[in-house]
Amino acid sequence: MxxxxxxxxxxxxxxxxxxxxxxxxxxxxxxxxxxxxxxxxxxxxxxxxxxxxxxxxxxxxxxxxxxxxxxxxxxxxxxxxxxxxxxxxxxxxxxxxxxxxxxxxxxxxxNEEVDQGTFEWPKEVDENAFQEELVKASVKAQKAPGTTEIYWLNDRIILAKRTEILVAVEKELIKNGFGEELRIAKRPLERKVLAEVQLEATLKRKIIETFVEWNFETDKAYTAFILEPKK
Incomplete structure (x- = not known):
């Protein structure tokens, strides 16, 4: 390789x-x-x-x-x-x-298992506090996720995986062929609620961009946070 x-x-x-x-x-x-x-x-x-x-x-x-x-x-x-x-x-x-x-x-x-030991968070950042704020955002948008996993990929990118986040009405919309309309409606809502909680305060860093996408079939979402470079 x-x-x-x-x-x-x-x-x-x-x-x-x-x-x-x-x-x-x-x-x-x-x-x-x-x-x-x-x-x-x-x-x-x-x-x-x-x-x-x-x-x-x-x-x-x-x-x-x-x-x-x-x-x-x-x-x-x-x-x-x-x-x-x-x-x-x-x-x-x-x-x-x-x-x-x-x-x-x-x-x-x-198609590999995640090795949590390879994702080390900076000592000055409280991973649990960040996760709590992320769950708060999910509750504001829909409901608390079944699971929330967060990965510090490097000093510029954090990746979050959430499962079991769809509510009943969303599942019905997807079932009836409105998945794309739901996706387009959820994107700005997700960004809005993520901006309303205290993610940046827990990181002591500014988040300059947020990206989110779903797999509706498996009821799963990934969110990528782009951090401002350290000064």
């Missing part, structure tokens, strides 16, 4: 080229974090000319729907590409977008 640094570079180049081929424009910069079994790809400067026109016409939901459809088709390619790069067996792929910032996040979860 290639060295980790090479894998980071290869993954970033591959994702950039893939998006350029399918969207007509790639991101201006890509930041890859890799801590088994998680790979996160933070995209910046990613907005096509057509999308700019749609946003000027106040059609952000149309942009999000198109991106979600394209990404759904790209998941098999992403899985195959990451296998070719480093025999990385990808189980799931998630994606979310911040159109205002022209940014996005792709999360790939490998």
């Amino acid at each position: 290639p060295k980790e640094k090479t894998i980071h570079t290869e993954i970033g180049s591959y994702i950039s080229a893939l998006l350029r081929d399918h969207f007509g424009k790639g991101p201006t910069s890509v930041y890859v974090a890799f801590a088994r079994p998680f790979i996160t790809v933070h995209l910046r400067g990613f907005l096509t000319p057509t999308e700019k026109v749609l946003l000027k016409q106040n059609e952000p939901n149309r942009v999000l729907k198109i991106r979600d459809l394209l990404m759904s088709d790209l998941i098999p390619e992403i899985k195959l590409g990451l296998w070719k790069i480093g025999e990385l067996d990808v189980k799931e792929v998630y994606a979310d977008w911040n159109l205002d910032h022209k940014s996005g996040m792709i999360i790939a979860v490998l």
Whole structure:
């Protein structure tokens, strides 16, 4: 397997080229974090000319729907590409977008067990306090998760996994074919409630971006927090 640094570079180049081929424009910069079994790809400067026109016409939901459809088709390619790069067996792929910032996040979860011992939190950060605030946000948006797991990937990215978060009405909407509409409605709500709790206070750091995506079939969500660099 290639060295980790090479894998980071290869993954970033591959994702950039893939998006350029399918969207007509790639991101201006890509930041890859890799801590088994998680790979996160933070995209910046990613907005096509057509999308700019749609946003000027106040059609952000149309942009999000198109991106979600394209990404759904790209998941098999992403899985195959990451296998070719480093025999990385990808189980799931998630994606979310911040159109205002022209940014996005792709999360790939490998088909491996999580080794909690590899995710060490800084001594000055209270992991339990952060988790409590995250649960508070979930309660404000829907209900307390069945489980909440948080991973400090590196000094710039925190990844949270929550399970059993859907309420009965959401499950019915999904069952009746309104999953995409629900996803688009939940994104701004999730960001709103996450901003209302004291996550930054527990971290003693500013959160500059938040990305969230769901797997409705398995009632699971991943949230990625991008932290402001330490001064």
